[in-house]
Amino acid sequence: MGYEERHTNPAGGKRPRPAWQLILLDLALTGLVLCVFALFHHVLPSVQRRLNGPMTPIATVTPLAPPVETAAAEASPEVTPDPNDWRAKFAGRFTEETVVTENSYTSPNLSVEISTHVVTMDNGQPTTYYVADIYLADISGFRTCFSNPRYHESGESLAQQYGAILAINGDYATNQSYGLLVRNGQIYMEEQTENDICVLYYDGSMETYGPEEYRAEEILSRDVYQSWKFGPELLESDGSPKTEFNTTYAIVSRNPRTGLGYYEPGHYCFVVLDGRQEGYSYGMPMEGFAKIFSDLGCAAAYNMDGGDSAVMVFNGAEYNRPSHGGRNLGDMLYIAEPDTPFEGEGE
Amino acid sequence: MRALKNLLPHLAIAMLLGLLVIAILDEYNPLMNFLTSGVSKIYIFLTVALGVAVAALYIARCRRD
Numbered sequence: 001m002g003y004e005e006r007h008t009n010p011a012g013g014k015r016p017r018p019a020w021q022l023i024l025l026d027l028a029l030t031g032l033v034l035c036v037f038a039l040f041h042h043v044l045p046s047v048q049r050r051l052n053g054p055m056t057p058i059a060t061v062t063p064l065a066p067p068v069e070t071a072a073a074e075a076s077p078e079v080t081p082d083p084n085d086w087r088a089k090f091a092g093r094f095t096e097e098t099v100v101t102e103n104s105y106t107s108p109n110l111s112v113e114i115s116t117h118v119v120t121m122d123n124g125q126p127t128t129y130y131v132a133d134i135y136l137a138d139i140s141g142f143r144t145c146f147s148n149p150r151y152h153e154s155g156e157s158l159a160q161q162y163g164a165i166l167a168i169n170g171d172y173a174t175n176q177s178y179g180l181l182v183r184n185g186q187i188y189m190e191e192q193t194e195n196d197i198c199v200l201y202y203d204g205s206m207e208t209y210g211p212e213e214y215r216a217e218e219i220l221s222r223d224v225y226q227s228w229k230f231g232p233e234l235l236e237s238d239g240s241p242k243t244e245f246n247t248t249y250a251i252v253s254r255n256p257r258t259g260l261g262y263y264e265p266g267h268y269c270f271v272v273l274d275g276r277q278e279g280y281s282y283g284m285p286m287e288g289f290a291k292i293f294s295d296l297g298c299a300a301a302y303n304m305d306g307g308d309s310a311v312m313v314f315n316g317a318e319y320n321r322p323s324h325g326g327r328n329l330g331d332m333l334y335i336a337e338p339d340t341p342f343e344g345e346g347e
Numbered sequence: 348m349r350a351l352k353n354l355l356p357h358l359a360i361a362m363l364l365g366l367l368v369i370a371i372l373d374e375y376n377p378l379m380n381f382l383t384s385g386v387s388k389i390y391i392f393l394t395v396a397l398g399v400a401v402a403a404l405y406i407a408r409c410r411r412d
Contacts, residue, residue, distance in 0.1 A: 022357070029361035034368060040386045176378060195378075230378065250375040 057186035063202035063223040086204070086266035087137040094137060100315065105165050109338055111135040112166045114314060125282035129257075129273035129292065130312050130320050132166055136266050139204050140338045144183045144226055144331060146174060152328035159313035163341070164334035167313040168258050168270045171230030172305045174330035179229030180216050183331075184342055187224075190216040196231035196246050198302035199224055204265025206300050208233035210246060226333075234259065234290035234301040241290035247303075252286040256310040256323050259289060260333065261298035269296060270333070272312040276323035304333075352404060359401045362394045 017025075083089065093111040104113040114132045121127055136142060145162045147153045159167035173181050179193035185202070197209045202223035209219070210233065219227075232245040245252055256275035262268055271292060275283020286303065293301035308327040312319045318326070369390070373381035381387060 026357050026360045026364070029357055030364040030368075033358075033361045033365040037365060037369065037386065037390055041381070041384060172378070177380065177384070248374060248377055 057188050058190075059187040061182065061185045061187060061202070061220070061224050063185070063225075084203070084265075086135075090135040090137070090266060093135040103314070105315070107337065109137045110141045110165070110335060112314075112335060114166075114312075114319060121282050121284070123282070125278060126280065127273065127275065127284050128281040128320075129271060129284075131292075131296065132168075132270040132312065132314075134166070134268045134270065134335055136204075136268075136335070138338050139202055139225060139266075141335055142200065142226070142268070142333075143336055143342065144170060144333050146183070146331050147329055152330055154328055155311040155313045155322075155326065155332060156316065156318055158329060158332050159334060160316045162332075162334060163336050164313065164332070165315065165336060166270065167332045167334035168260075168272055169305055169309045169311050169329050170331035170333055171228045172309065172330045173229060176229060180214075180219065180224075180227045181229065182220075182224045182227040185225055187220070190220065192216075193229055194246075195229050196233040196302070198228040198231070198233065198260065198300075200226040200262075206260075206262035206268070206302075208235075208300050208302050228260070228302060228304065230303065230305055232286070232303055234286070234293050234303055235298060239294060239297070239299055241287065241294040243287055243290075245286050245290075247286075251303075251306075254283040254285050255306045256281075256283055256308070257286075257289050257306040258304040258310045258312075259293060260302050260304060261293045261296060262300040263298055269293075269298065270312065271296075272310050272320045274310065274320050274323065277321065280321065355397065355401050355404065359394075359397045362390075362397055366391065366394050 087094070087109075090111070093106070094108050095106040096108060098107040099105070103115070105111070112132055112134050114130055116128065116130055118126050118128050134142075143162070143164075145158060147158060153161075155167060155169060158164075173183075173188075177189075178191045179189065179195060180191075180197055180199070181187070181189035182199075193214065194211045196211070197214050197219075198206065199209070199219055200206045202225045208231075232242075232247045232251075234242055234245075236242055254275065257271075257273040259271045259273075260268065261271060271289075273284055273289060273292075274281035289303065290301065308322060308324050309329060310320070311322045311326050311329070369381045369387065372379070382391075
């Protein structure tokens with residue numbers, strides 16, 4: 001007995017369903033299956049996160065005290081500048097009073113200067129990106145924050161809430177259940193990952209790790225201050241731009257982008273590149289983005305979440321033009337005066 | 348029982364098409380863990396189990412016929 005015959009009744013009075021009906025039925029069933037999958041994969045975990053409240057750290061990194069000067073060094077008649085004293089090292093960048101212009105901010109503790117760049121792509125379309133050059137007197141000026149777990153917030157709203165002078169979108173860490181997640185010295189997660197990892201240490205150095213180099217225990221044995229897990233890393237160890245990236249084609253292809261660059265301890269840059277807006281900014285593939293950091297002279301650079309998330313906020317207002325008006329964010333990187341309360345402080 | 352046996356192949360088609368959609372989504376946005384989350388692993392397991400059940404039923408039917 002064939003399959004079609006089984007759809008007829010024994011009396012033979014009922015014809016089998018036409019094929020188009022069966023196809024429609026199967027497609028409707030596929031939609032139902034995907035809805036059930038989305039419910040368990042997306043909606044219920046999100047509700048659970050809301051019920052759990054803000055992200056809670058599992059441990060705190062306590063930075064070691066700086067090394068004590070030796071007697072020999074004290075006895076030396078020559079005064080050698082301390083490379084860990086960023087205030088002295090970058091003294092020329094800071095000002096005694098706080099000075100704010102439409103594209104810069106300087107104070108006794110930090111210096112931020114934003115420059116705008118326009119390049120012409122192969123197809124003749126312009127692409128616009130913003131480079132924020134950052135000097136810090138203290139690592140505590142470099143911070144991160146999470147969005148409210150009940151409702152994600154816009155970049156402007158988050159930056160204003162935390163007193164950020166300069167802020168960029170982060171890596172959407174709240175949406176990922178893998179990798180190393182350390183924010184402001186608090187450890188939230190230490191899981192395996194196939195993604196590239198970026199780590200900023202309390203001593204101001206920043207390093208990127210491929211999956212084959214990633215050892216959470218080894219990394220956490222040093223004083224980790226911040227970590228990100230979106231990626232990929234953009235530069236080779238000699239500072240040249242990478243041409244192959246540990247991510248998918250969809251992420252490597254032309255997009256709006258956000259990235260973090262590192263020159264030396266205390267000196268960093270945020271780069272936000274607009275895209276998907278013909279006539280203003282077309283967007284750039286990952287290879288071109290990596291070259292920007294290499295041309296800037298960075299020693300290490302790391303790609304954050306991009307697309308509609310790519311945003312730079314300066315003095316409480318959007319500085320770039322996010323595609324499709326931007327989107328609400330899960331987390332941000334920001335620069336603030338050291339006396340500004342950290343996330344959760346003073347609440 | 349007959350209704351269930353008739354439904355199983357359609358459910359298998361739906362779940363396999365769903366798996367195809369999820370695999371394509373994962374290719375575009377791997378950071379959403381479409382193929383690697385706990386829910387996805389259960390989904391893949393159920394799809395495979397269903398595929399085996401449908402195949403076994405088909406073989407049994409062929410042998411009977």
